Structures are given as structure tokens and as C-alpha cells.
Amino acid sequence: MAFVGQHGCGLMTDLATPWLCRDCLADGISTVINQCPECGSWLLLKHAELRQLAIAHVDCDAFYAAIEKRDQPELADKPVIVGGGKRGVVATACYVARIHGVRSAMPMFKALQLCPDAVVIPPRMDAYKVAGYAIRELMLTLTPLVEPLSIDEAFMDLSGTEALHQKYPAASMVELAKRIKREVGITVSIGLSGTKSLAKMASDMDKPKGFHIIGMDNAAEMLAPLPVSILYGTGKVLTKKLNTAGIKTCGDLARAHPELIIKLAGNNARTLQQLAAGIDQRPVIPDRPAKSISSETTFETDISDVETLAAILEELCDKVAKRLKTADLSGRTVMLKLKSDKHQLLTRSRTLSDPTRLSRRIFETGLLMLKEEVAADRNWRLIGIGVEQLDHAEHADPLNLADPDLSRIIALQDTVDGLRDKHGKAAIVTGRQFARKPKDKK
């Protein structure tokens, strides 16, 4: 709609393309240029819309591994894998390890088969968080419209910042990448376009240390031959459905009859067809407040016993309650997540009559849902629990006629929290959790 059909000055773009040097920030407009006339660098951005595009996606390169290499320079040229545990999976593999075929989410034993020399480092989340926030601070110096997707990834909308920074967005982003390298010590890949979906695609196209631009004028043509699976919102299942219906590329999808797509994709049909045509009207929303608070764990070995699951669940509920408390929040809907040994993911949720911040209430609700799912012949590899429909802590757990002991339970949780804050997490545990501990140590 807004972005297609602007084929203004095709001839001129062919002849003279704006360029920008990623090393010295020199720029100009030229017909043929491959090397920066100022500093001699070969890292030139050349694009007809170089000076207009304002939506960026920033993705840190092998973030966890990069932080480890920054902190242990002797690892610089070694294959580094961040992850852990016997049952652990690869959280991040550095680019050296990736050459050997190691990928994120790969089981550790497989990663080590592929790359026996790899240095395996257990994650240091605190260090990554510090770096993540530092990067976010740098982003915020360019625009308040920063939408973090995770600790190492964010969208930025730099529309209207040109006058402020005396630089068009592409130049600001080039400078941002340099600042992140200089001040945080890691590299990022940047995608620049006119929409979120295209910016994200762009950052994927040139990694690591990349900077890729997807113009809006030819977005539709660029997307047309690409598989539908690259679009936001097409998972495995939908991709398969679309493919079966003969819709393989984004071009097919954009051209397909809307009714057919509604049948296949339901409510998302319209958005999906627009994405396939290069249209994406989703705005960059700064720092979205958390929608849910949850905690999950993957087991060392699969578990089917409900008592063991319950003990683990209870510990996770304690964690969720603790995080609710820290954030001064409560939640009204309790979600349970289970993953079977066959990697089937199952989620269940129940809404309470009032928001709660109590571990016990979250646990009781979670346990009810758990008991409906577990059976002797089902093995689980992961369990998670969380709350959504977040509310202020002060709205949590009002006096309840059906719960005469509520005020005692609240007092109990606060006391236990106090003890744990003072003497550590293991200072006081429930009988259920205590009973489980020795088994772990076998």
C-alpha cells in the first residue's frame, strides 16, 4: 500500500547511487565506486534509498560467545561454545565453531562430536545482561524508539532523527555499530529498511559484522522468489500447509486469492499477504513492558513421575513468585508448559478470580493442570510455569471468603522470602522439595 509503486526515478538510480563508507563515514553519490575515495576501505554501502530508510534491526553476532572472547582474548581464534550441563544445549556458538557445523539449540554432545576442540563455557547471564543493557543505552542515544526483542536484538526507528544527529539514519547506524565495537567490545549486524520485517530479513543476510539494506522500491520483487518460510509468522506447520496448496514463494503468497489464505492461515491471512508483498505496518514499540513472568527448566534426564515433577514445579513457582515480588507485580492467569521426550510442546492456562503473587497459589493451579496431563507412559524433558495478565502487586490476593487461611499464607511466603534473602535459597524448602534433593545427587 504505502510503500509499493514508488518507481520514481529509475534511470537516475541506475546512474548515480548514494554511497557511504562504513569505516570513515565518508559519503557521496556516484555512478561507479567500489572503494572509499577518502580512506580506501572496501566496506561501502551503496543503495538508491540509502538516505531515506529509517527502520533498523540490530542483531549482536554470536552474542554470548563474543562476550566470552572479549573477556578472554586468548580464545579469539578458538571455537567457543556457550552452553552447559550434561543435557545442555548450545546457547551460542562462535563463528569458528559454526564453521564445524555447530548451531544454537544443538545438543551439547552433538556439538562436541562435530567440534571436539571447542572450548565450552557455561553461560554467565549477568555479564551478558550488563553488555546487553550497555548496547541498549547506546541505541537510545539515537532514538527513543528502541524495541528490544531479546537481550541481543532490537528494532530501532530513526525516522525524523536526521536533523537532530546531522546524519541520515544509515550513517547513524554505521556509527552505532562502531561505538558498540569500541565501547562494549563486540560486533553487530545491522539490517536497514523501511519496515520491521524487511529490516530483520536484511540483518540476517549479511552476518557477522554486516550491514545490509533492503529498499522499499523493489521490496516486492526482492521477496517474490524467496520461500514463504522467511516471513514473520510462518512456522513449520503453516509453511507446510501453504506449500501443499502450491504456495511456495512470497510472490505466490502475495498473488494468492485472499480467501484461500484465510482458509490456511486464519486471522493472520491479511498480515501475511502484506508481509509477502513487502508491506508491514507494525510500528516500532519502545521497550514493551513484560507480558508474562515465567520460569522453566530442562531436566538432566526425562521424568514421568508426578511427585518429582511437582517438586520441581514448586521450585519454579518460588522463582516466579520471587520475580513478581522484585517487579512489584502479580498475575491473574497461570500458564503451565510441558515438553515431552518427543519434543511435543504442551501449554495449558487457567485464569484465577484475582491476580496473585503467591507461589502457593501459582503452584496449586499449576499442579491441577499438571495432573491432567501426566500419565505413566509419558516422559517429560521440560517443565515451565508462569503468570500473565500482569497487574500491580497491590491488587494481588485480596481477602478471599473461600480461602480463610490466605492471610497466613501471605505471611508465610513473606517470612520464607525473608529467610531466603538472608541465608540463601536453600535455607528453607518445603518437604516436597527436600524429599527430592537426595535423588538428584545419585
Added chain:
Amino acid sequence: MKLSIDRAALIKPLGHIQGVVERRNTIPILSNMVIRAEAGQLKLTATDMEMDMVETTHAAVAEEGVITTPAHMLYDIVRKLPEGSEITISSDDSGQAQISAGRSTFRLPILPVADFPAISNAEMPVSFHVPAADLKSMIELTRMATSTEESRYYLNGIYLHQTPERQLRAVATDGHRLALTQMDLPQGAETMPSVIIPRKAYTELFRLMEDYDGDVEVGLSDNRARFSLGQVVMTSKLIDGTFPDYDRVVPKDNQRKSTVSVADFSAAVDRVSTISAEKTRTVQLTFSSGSLTISASSVDQASATEVIEASWSDDDLKIGFNARYLLDITHLIEGDDMEFAFAEPSNPTLIRSPKDDASLFVVMPMRV
């Protein structure tokens, strides 16, 4: 099988029986009701596996037999047939049931009777009689307070039990409000277990009593309740859970009291709550000498106030409630007046009718 029956004689039992059958069923046979014609009688049976209902009525049976056929469809057909019609229901070896009346003929699929789940006919160790009017009023007074919260399944019904004072007491609560009513313990109920009657069971029972004014025979076991009303017998599983120790939350010592006219109060709360747009329609009650001010305000700056007469001789009291909870109660109060008994604005409030010693309501206040 072949029988004929007046529409008027058929529609009532069909209406009862189809209420048991769920609209959506994953097991096809559960969408059906059993129609049994024998010895001058038509016997209808339905179940949803949690509860079942059997009702008999007279019919001209030409050929004895038994079939199962879709319950809702049959009911809808009979409902739409003209009043005064003579309806014939028959089946042969065609695998279909035929329903005809006047110029209309319907053919419905039938499923084997053998596939129909067995109906619970277990003995009920406890049995007593309650006048339908009393049982109806017990359900009516308490049902609005039952909870729909799945995770508190033990609140999804009415708790029926006997008290040490030899009362048969019904209680329901969703945690925000509680309704309680009681009657003298009927003879035979002395050994009754405490039971939680699920929503669907008391709802269907209430419907059965709408046109019934005799005694209801109540049979109880540890896991089932059976209600027999003339030609209808309904048996339901009970909710398997423990009802909370509600007695501890019923205020015993709320000293600050006020009496107001139910009609005035109800109308005022209804009017004032119009402007509170949120889901929880909070109204604020302010009691000061001789008057009650009911007020509400919304985030978008609308506000409303109404003053009614009220007896009050204490210090001023400000307290907030969900308007819907108050209105639900005003509809149930017997007589012209209602009495509030307060402690502190954060503690449960007691509401009752000065004319009805046997019933009370407890409401949790809201922050205002």
C-alpha cells in the same frame, strides 16, 4: 417400536431430558436420548456421564421397543409442531426413527441402544424428603455465589450439609461473596454426608421444580445425589473436593448496622453504577447519620451520586463494593428492607433480610 402421544404430554419430559444432553459431544451416542416404549408408557433417558435423567409418561404404545435418537433435534421438532398435534414415533429395520404429526414426517438417525452408557441405579444410603418450594428457594438464594473458576472446582457448586443445630444448610461462594441459607433438617437426613452439588445438576433440578410443587425425594451417597420428582429421576455425580471452612469468614460480630429499603437501594446502585465502565463496577457507599450516599466515578472523569434514607448512628463509614454483587443480593432479599452489618471497610460485610433469619450474604468490600 411404535407409539403415539399428544404433543402437550411429550414436550414437557422432552424439555427436561434434553437439558442433560450437551450441545457438543465428542461421543456421538451422548447426543442421543433413549426412547423406550413399554406397557403403555414412554420412558426417556439421557446422560452426559456426570448426570443422568429418566422420565416416564403415558403413551399409546402400539409396538413395544427401544431406540436412541438425537435429543436436541427431537426436542426442536416437537417444539415446532403445532399445538394439539398427535405425534407418532416409530422405528423399523431401516435404521431410522420416524416422527410424524399431521402432514409432517421426520426421519432421524438412530444408534444402537447397547452402546448407550449404563444409568446409575446404585442405592442411596441416605434418603429424605424436602418440599420442592424449599429446595427451590435454597438453590435460588445461593446459586449466584457459585464460582466458575476452574482451578477452584470445589467452589463450582452448592455445598449442602447439616449443622450441629440440626439445620440443612446450603452455602456457595466464589471467594468474593458468599450466600448461605438453611432450613430445619428433614427427617431421614441425620446421617447425610456433606456434599457439593455441581452447577449443572442444581440448574436442571431447578428447572424440573419450575412446574412441580410436591415433595422432592433426595437420595445421597458419598459420590452421588439423586432427586426424584414424580415421574422424573435425576442422578448426578458430586463434586469431589473439600469445601472451604467458610464459617470462619462469616462475620459474627459486625456491630455497625444500617437498614435501608431494598427497592431504593437497588434502584440507586443500578443508576449510579451506570458510569463505572470497568469490569468491576465499583460503587462507594458512605453511611452518615440517617443517610446513605451511593457514588461512583470512572477514569474518564464521569461521576454519579445518589442519596437514600438509611438508619445509621455510628461514625461515618466509607466502603466500596462491586455493584453487581450488591444488585444480585437485592434481588434475593425477602421483604422490603435489607440490613447491613459492617466491621471495618476492609473486612467482610454481612447483608441479610430482617424478615429472614435463615439466610445471609457476605460480601468482600473493594478498595475505593
